[in-house]
Amino acid sequence: MSNRIAAPIAIGAIMAISFWSFGCSNGTEDRSHGSGHGQEEDGHAGSAAWSYSGSAGPENWGSLSPDFAACSDGRMQSPIDIVDAVPAKGPDLIFDYKPSPLKIVNNGHTVQVNYGPGSGLTVAGKPFKLLQFHFHAPSEHAIAGSRAPMEVHFVHGDADGSLAVVGVMMQAGGHNDPLASVFANMPEEAGPEAEIAETTIDASAMLPSEAGAYSHYKGSLTTPPCSEGVNWFVMANAIEVSTEQIAKFEGISAPNSRPLQGLNDRLLIASR
Numbered sequence: 001m002s003n004r005i006a007a008p009i010a011i012g013a014i015m016a017i018s019f020w021s022f023g024c025s026n027g028t029e030d031r032s033h034g035s036g037h038g039q040e041e042d043g044h045a046g047s048a049a050w051s052y053s054g055s056a057g058p059e060n061w062g063s064l065s066p067d068f069a070a071c072s073d074g075r076m077q078s079p080i081d082i083v084d085a086v087p088a089k090g091p092d093l094i095f096d097y098k099p100s101p102l103k104i105v106n107n108g109h110t111v112q113v114n115y116g117p118g119s120g121l122t123v124a125g126k127p128f129k130l131l132q133f134h135f136h137a138p139s140e141h142a143i144a145g146s147r148a149p150m151e152v153h154f155v156h157g158d159a160d161g162s163l164a165v166v167g168v169m170m171q172a173g174g175h176n177d178p179l180a181s182v183f184a185n186m187p188e189e190a191g192p193e194a195e196i197a198e199t200t201i202d203a204s205a206m207l208p209s210e211a212g213a214y215s216h217y218k219g220s221l222t223t224p225p226c227s228e229g230v231n232w233f234v235m236a237n238a239i240e241v242s243t244e245q246i247a248k249f250e251g252i253s254a255p256n257s258r259p260l261q262g263l264n265d266r267l268l269i270a271s272r
C-alpha cells in the first residue's frame with residue numbers, strides 16, 4: 001500500500017502543469033456566441049432535433065447532424081461513472097454566487113434557470129461567470145454505478161468560451177427551501193424564458209457542504225453537440241430535495257439523462 005501514497009502526489013504535480021490549463025482546443029468553436037456558449041442544454045448549437053428516446057435518442061445523436069459528430073466519435077465524453085478516482089489535490093474552487101432575479105425556461109430538454117450577472121466561480125485563480133443551472137433526472141453522473149434521483153448542473157463560462165460545470169447530486173430527503181421557488185415556477189411546457197416577478201434566488205444556498213470535495217475530469221456537454229473541453233467538477237456531497245420536488249420535475253422533463261460514457265484514457269481525480 002505504501003507506494004500508493006506517493007502516486008497521487010506525482011500525478012498532482014503533472015496536472016498542475018497541464019491539467020489545469022483551460023486553453024482547451026475543443027468545445028470552443030462557438031465562443032463568439034457569448035452567453036449562448038453556456039446554454040449547455042438548449043440544443044440551439046445544431047439545427048437537428050434530438051431527444052432522449054427513439055430514433056433521435058442518445059444512441060443516434062452522432063448521426064443526426066455533422067455538428068453532432070462528437071456525440072459518437074468523441075473520446076472525452078460526459079457523463080461518466082465516478083469510480084476508482086485517483087486521490088489528488090484539485091484546484092481550489094471559490095464560489096462567489098449572489099442572488100439573482102428568477103428567469104426560468106423549459107427548453108424542451110430540461111428546465112433551466114438563466115442566472116443574472118455578477119456571480120461566478122474561480123478555478124485555480126481563473127474566473128468563470130455563472131451562466132445558468134438546470135436539472136437532470138435521474139442524475140447523469142453515477143457514483144460507483146449508482147445514479148441519484150436528480151442532478152443539477154451549474155454552468156460557468158470564461159472570457160475565452162471555456163466551460164466549467166459543477167454537478168451536484170440531488171438525493172431524496174427534506175424539502176429544499178433555496179430551490180422552492182424554482183420548483184414552484186417550472187414551466188410545464190417548452191417555451192420562452194419567463195421572468196418571475198419579485199422573486200430572487202440564491203445559488204450560494206444551493207451548494208452542498210465542503211465545496212472542496214469533488215471529482216474532476218475533462219469531459220463534454222452531455223447534450224448535442226457534445227462538445228469536448230468541458231471542465232467537470234462533480235461534488236462529493238449531495239443536496240436534498242423532497243420526493244414532491246423530484247416528482248414535479250419528473251413530470252415535466254424526465255427522463256433526460258444521457259447514458260454513461262467511457263472514461264477511456266482520461267484521468268479522474270478525487271479531491272478533498
Ligand SMILES: [Zn+2]
Binds near residue numbers: 040041134136153222
Ligand atoms: Zn446538464
